[in-house]
Amino acid sequence: MEADKASQLSLVFGIIGLFFFGIVFGPLALVQASKAERLGSAATAGRILGWIGTVFGVLGLIWFVFIMIAFFSALASYSY
Template sequence: MTQPAPGPPAPWPASGGPGLAPAPWPGPDWQRAHDQAIVFGILAVTTGMLGLVFGPLALNQANRARAIGPDVGVARVLAWIGIGLAALSLLFLLGYFLFFGVMMAEMLRQLSQLSSGGTFAALGAV
């Protein structure tokens, strides 16, 4: 004797699973911290050097959200990317000013040699 084919599986109950209660909503404080963490994380990535300001703000709000309810991992990732990009742009800016500062100092040194009676040949020019 053959058994009948099984029907479709029964749907999960609204409680989230057999014998499990639904997960409670963390509340408006968590929602506010979550939203602010995401906004600050996006601002950290998109505002360049201000990522050094918005990145820590995003991490702070993500910590607050984690203390109340579920973690906000996206905000953490955005915050660290923003901090990294801001640090790289700060290094680039410092290198830029250092390079042009050295160039200006050399130019002024050569101009002072010319004004004190030097010639272009003395500067290494042909």
């Protein structure tokens, strides 16, 4: 029962992580998938979606930092 709940929760976190805050929900999906597998339930979909969400979240964060650096660099070189 507890294993199935953890498996379902990892799937839910993985799906949410694909669209919103992957850097937060991806690792949560991975933790729940590990818990489900420790308790004897398969959580492959949650694990895969967790990794994809985590990668997308990290790439999004890197992209955001890059855009901010480019914006402030352009702003600093602008001549009034």
